[in-house]
Amino acid sequence: DVVMTQTPVSLSVSLGNQASISCRSSQSLLHSDGNTYLSWYLQKPGQSPQLLIYLASNRFSGVSNRFSGSGSGTDFTLKISRVEPEDLGVYYCFQHTHLPLTFGSGTKLEIK
């Protein structure tokens, strides 16, 4: 199974500052079709997960441009610029290049 290692486990950020979350996979996520099936999700308290980024670096419709994804192969990063109160929650990376599909263990973002 592809192991998705997310760091840090938790993050405390002041409003207006930047947050960065790393996700490393135990195998390359480059699919034979040329796509890299790595996505990022935010689960706000008491809510279902919501998609932020797909194919490693594409923002989903309606997602603030304060969120950006980068990376390739096995190393990926989610950056949140100018953190706002509504950004708090748990962030997950997810790969669906290889079966079984696997999530990272999550990064809890708290606002200082």
Next chain:
Amino acid sequence: EVQLVESGGGLVQPGRSLKLSCAASGFTFSDYYMAWVRQAPTKGLEWVASISYDGGSTYYRDSVKGRFTISRDNAKSSLYLQMDSLRSEDTATYYCTTGELAFAYWGQGTLVTVSS
């Protein structure tokens, strides 16, 4: 507007069965792979199973293989998860999810509690 509404959760004894349903609307159901993702209390997200557009291909995580069956009825725009031989470790909120290049749409989840 895309909507996914799960139902069928509840309290069930170990070894018993339960069937979850997900009613979809707002998109052409037969055009999308569908999946179930679960989340144990206070834990992270875990993919459970996926099914292809016409139901011809199904995929499972090892821990549910042989016990869970994912299926769909495109005429009813509905997704199902038949869960047999339930174990305490299957206790979780089960989400129905779909999307073109990622899990873009999620239901509100249905809670399954396996306990005697």
